Amino acid sequence: MIQGALVVVWLVLCAVQDARQRLLANRLTLGAALLALIYLLWTGTTWLGAAAGQGLLAFVLALLLTLPGYALGRLGAGDVKLLAALALASDAEYLLWSFVRAAAANLLWVVMAPKLWLYMNQGVKRHMGYLAPSVSEKMPFAPFLLVGFTLAWLWIH
Secondary structure, X not given: OHHHHHHHHHHHHHHHHHHHHOOOOHHHHHHXXXXXXXXXXXXXXXXXXXXXXXXXXXXXXXXXXXXXHHHOOOOOHHHHHHHHHHHHHOOXXXXXXXXXXXXXXXXXXXXXXXXXXXXXXXXXXXXXXXXXXXXXXXXXXXXXXXXXXXXXXXXXX
């Protein structure tokens, strides 16, 4: 239970930074990936308790899901590292459900944001600058992955 909550806290930090700066620091992504990998090799399980093979399978899936988006310019390198770190900390089931729910949250935001943005507090708008509907068609990924993982964690756990 506490392990999943720590993953959520880590994703909150990533989401805030991504929404504010359209950037994910290597300390947050590579640092988490390195810690997850060390934990996986040391204990033989992922941070969320799956077998090491499941974590490695999830890592390969993360690369398969993100590298095409990176090559097409739809995802940044930080997004690839973020999903890879999540994969090493979890398993294929968490990764896939998180990714699918993140995509659904992103689609929902694209549809709803133009209407919601008009009624949002200026302070909230300022802190979520890169999520503004008119800023870019390349939206920050971490806020949506936060939503996707949280929903997956609540569903699976």
